Amino acid sequence: MGDSYSNIWSYRLTWLYTLLVVFTLMLPVFYVIYISFNQNGFGARDYVFTLDWYGDIFSDLLLLNALGNTLILAAITTVVAVPMGLVAAKFYKTTRAKLFTVSLLLSPLFVPSDILGSALLVFFKNLNIACVSIGDWLGVGWFDDWFVLGYFSALIGLIIYTLPYIFVVILITMGRYHEQQSEAARSCGATAWQAFRQVEFPQIRAGVFSACAFTVILTFNEYTRTSLLKGGYDTVTSVLISQMLNEGMSEQSYAMSSLVSFIAIAVIGGTILYTLIRSEGLGREARAKALPVMSS
Amino acid sequence: MSTMKQSNEAAVQVTGLSKNYGSVQALRGVNLSIGAGEYFVLLGPSGGGKTTLLRLLGGFIRPSGGQILLHGRDVSEQPPNHRPTSMVFQSFALFPHMTVAQNVGYGLRLRKMPKREISERVDAMLEQIGLAALAERMPHALSGGQQQRVQLGRSLVLEADILLLDEPLAALDAKLRKEMCLELKHLQEQVGITFVHVTHNQEEAMTVADNLAIIADGELVETGDARTLYENPIRRFTADFIGENNMFHGRVVEVNGPLAEVDLDFAKLAVDTRGQAAKVGDRAAVSIRSELVWILSPGEEPADALQTMPATYGEAVYLGLATSHVSRLANGDTIVARQISRDEISNAFSAGTGITLAWPRREMRLHLS
Numbered sequence: 028m029g030d031s032y033s034n035i036w037s038y039r040l041t042w043l044y045t046l047l048v049v050f051t052l053m054l055p056v057f058y059v060i061y062i063s064f065n066q067n068g069f070g071a072r073d074y075v076f077t078l079d080w081y082g083d084i085f086s087d088l089l090l091l092n093a094l095g096n097t098l099i100l101a102a103i104t105t106v107v108a109v110p111m112g113l114v115a116a117k118f119y120k121t122t123r124a125k126l127f128t129v130s131l132l133l134s135p136l137f138v139p140s141d142i143l144g145s146a147l148l149v150f151f152k153n154l155n156i157a158c159v160s161i162g163d164w165l166g167v168g169w170f171d172d173w174f175v176l177g178y179f180s181a182l183i184g185l186i187i188y189t190l191p192y193i194f195v196v197i198l199i200t201m202g203r204y205h206e207q208q209s210e211a212a213r214s215c216g217a218t219a220w221q222a223f224r225q226v227e228f229p230q231i232r233a234g235v236f237s238a239c240a241f242t243v244i245l246t247f248n249e250y251t252r253t254s255l256l257k258g259g260y261d262t263v264t265s266v267l268i269s270q271m272l273n274e275g276m277s278e279q280s281y282a283m284s285s286l287v288s289f290i291a292i293a294v295i296g297g298t299i300l301y302t303l304i305r306s307e308g309l310g311r312e313a314r315a316k317a318l319p320v321m322s323s
Numbered sequence: 324m325s326t327m328k329q330s331n332e333a334a335v336q337v338t339g340l341s342k343n344y345g346s347v348q349a350l351r352g353v354n355l356s357i358g359a360g361e362y363f364v365l366l367g368p369s370g371g372g373k374t375t376l377l378r379l380l381g382g383f384i385r386p387s388g389g390q391i392l393l394h395g396r397d398v399s400e401q402p403p404n405h406r407p408t409s410m411v412f413q414s415f416a417l418f419p420h421m422t423v424a425q426n427v428g429y430g431l432r433l434r435k436m437p438k439r440e441i442s443e444r445v446d447a448m449l450e451q452i453g454l455a456a457l458a459e460r461m462p463h464a465l466s467g468g469q470q471q472r473v474q475l476g477r478s479l480v481l482e483a484d485i486l487l488l489d490e491p492l493a494a495l496d497a498k499l500r501k502e503m504c505l506e507l508k509h510l511q512e513q514v515g516i517t518f519v520h521v522t523h524n525q526e527e528a529m530t531v532a533d534n535l536a537i538i539a540d541g542e543l544v545e546t547g548d549a550r551t552l553y554e555n556p557i558r559r560f561t562a563d564f565i566g567e568n569n570m571f572h573g574r575v576v577e578v579n580g581p582l583a584e585v586d587l588d589f590a591k592l593a594v595d596t597r598g599q600a601a602k603v604g605d606r607a608a609v610s611i612r613s614e615l616v617w618i619l620s621p622g623e624e625p626a627d628a629l630q631t632m633p634a635t636y637g638e639a640v641y642l643g644l645a646t647s648h649v650s651r652l653a654n655g656d657t658i659v660a661r662q663i664s665r666d667e668i669s670n671a672f673s674a675g676t677g678i679t680l681a682w683p684r685r686e687m688r689l690h691l692s
């Protein structure tokens with residue numbers, strides 16, 4: 028920033044302010060991490076450092092099960108919803124009915140989570156009743172439990188929830204892509220898939236990966252829809268919240284929360300660092316290659 | 324002109340080709356034939372349908388009607404990668420995540436050619452387009468002219484039979500565009516394949532073209548070589564679009580052998596029909612190129628072969644090499660006489676002076692459509 032006339036102090040203050048805001052927002056997380064290392068747990072007078080609670084996570088079957096369920100939900104949601112968002116973003120770029128498409132895709136954002144959750148709940152219950160009655164009437168039972176609340180219904184709720192975010196994140200990176208490049212690839216002999224895979228995807232990869240990371244975080248975070256639709260399964264969030272509503276969080280739950288935060292921070296921080304280092308590297312490479320022009 | 328141009332085989336044969344975008348008729352029943360090895364230019368005003376026609380040839384859009392034959396093969400239902408064409412775009416078409424060499428070699432890699440052969444061919448192509456020193460650069464570190472040359476290389480290395488170019492020089496400045504025009508022309512003569520080049524720039528078109536087609540309003544107006552279209556256009560639109568022509572509008576009042584007499588209300592002109600079937604009562608236009616019109620000196624007797632017309636002098640517009648003298652005819656229309664700039668003429672008349680304009684009779688052209 029030294030190349031302009033702007034006040035260096037206003038620049039530093041801006042940074043300071045930003046860091047302060049981020050720090051304030053993250054403070055509760057730091058507090059949870061702080062507690063997770065305390066032998067005496069939440070609200071205790073004396074602080075004794077320990078790693079015991081982290082060890083206890085692995086003997087707490089309730090938490091472990093919940094973590095497993097959440098990971099499965101996150102993985103399947105990502106695998107299903109991200110390609111859907113990608114296809115939707117590609118469709119949006121070519122369609123002429125842009126307003127309709129974007130309204131349709133973003134509409135889940137405008138429905139409050141409890142309303143969408145309960146609507147889906149009622150919907151699945153009715154579907155289930157319909158399935159069972161039709162089954163009875165036909166004398167077969169093999170689709171009786173298709174729409175019983177469980178993984179499947181929770182997944183549908185999560186996909187509806189995450190799809191708009193995925194769509195927007197991917198669309199933003201796609202905005203900088205020039206469609207002629209796909210056409211150029213086609214005219215070099217590429218099939219539509221090769222043009223996508225070899226020319227378009229490398230340029231929107233960052234957006235697709237961000238969308239994946241975003242989906243996992245959203246899935247971990249989501250309580251209302253998931254808890255309405257999950258049936259008998261527990262997820263990390265539902266366990267933590269039910270503990271809080273009852274006897275208060277167990278010490279290993281603090282440890283679990285911290286662990287999840289560590290992983291999230293590591294993933295996001297790692298992504299940012301990788302991107303920065305990479306773009307720095309590319310910039311240096313480009314500068315190195317920009318030797319004096321030999322021919323005009 | 325180069326020698327092997329007029330072979331009998333048509334590289335492109337288009338019949339009744341049309342394309343609608345919703346209610347917009349971008350192309351209406353176009354018939355066109357382009358000979359193999361020709362440098363063919365599609366020229367016309369913005370929105371005329373040139374890009375649409377080119378993209379139909381390349382297979383990027385589906386025709387609404389009609390047929391496309393490339394080297395005798397019906398390709399109307401074929402995607403771009405199954406056609407004997409390759410395309411060069413106006414801009415932003417290089418793959419930004421690949422080096423110059425990787426861009427040029429992309430199509431060869433798709434063909435699963437051995438690595439050694441790819442690199443040999445890419446090197447040879449880079450040599451040919453003068454970019455051998457820049458093989459490892461990324462596209463964003465190239466100038467506009469260099470980028471367009473990489474695009475050319477990427478297409479030419481595939482040895483496709485037909486190269487399609489959509490305003491390949493439009494993003495370049497005027498001087499570079501001129502240089503690249505000649506380069507393109509010479510490159511085409513070297514490789515000998517058919518080039519179909521879209522532009523709305525007349526000078527660019529005339530520099531490179533063996534043959535041109537004028538496209539306007541979704542229709543093919545006229546085809547011919549540059550000289551024919553410039554000196555001897557049949558259609559009114561062509562005369563209006565190419566060069567700088569003065570145009571008179573009137574009606575045919577008499578047909579007398581090869582001559583038609585056209586009444587302009589304030590004057591009558593006898594013009595060669597050039598084989599057009601003129602009938603008494605037809606609406607007609609007569610055009611004369613502005614560089615063939617001059618102002619008679621006061622008292623000068625016009626020769627017999629000259630057509631003269633009285634006018635009121637307006638102003639002189641200095642354009643460097645030439646000066647345009649703008650005058651008004653009896654009916655209020657403007658008429659332009661374009662002459663090599665010389666002080667004597669430019670200062671000889673003041674606005675409002677009555678003058679007489681003259682031009683050779685045989686240079687007048689009758690337009691019935």
Ligand SMILES: Nc1ncnc2c1ncn2[C@@H]1O[C@H](COP(=O)(O)OP(=O)(O)OP(=O)(O)O)[C@@H](O)[C@H]1O
Pocket residue numbers: 344347348349367368369370371372373374375376523
């Ligand atoms: N995708 C599209 N949807 C709707 N209309 C279109 C589309 N593409 C082109 N058109 C219309 O078709 C007509 C012909 O367009 P085209 O791009 O072929 O013109 P052009 O001759 O290439 O013009 P320019 O010199 O400005 O590039 C125009 O009226 C244009 O508005």
Ligand SMILES: [Mg+2]
Pocket residue numbers: 373374375
């Ligand atoms: Mg165009």
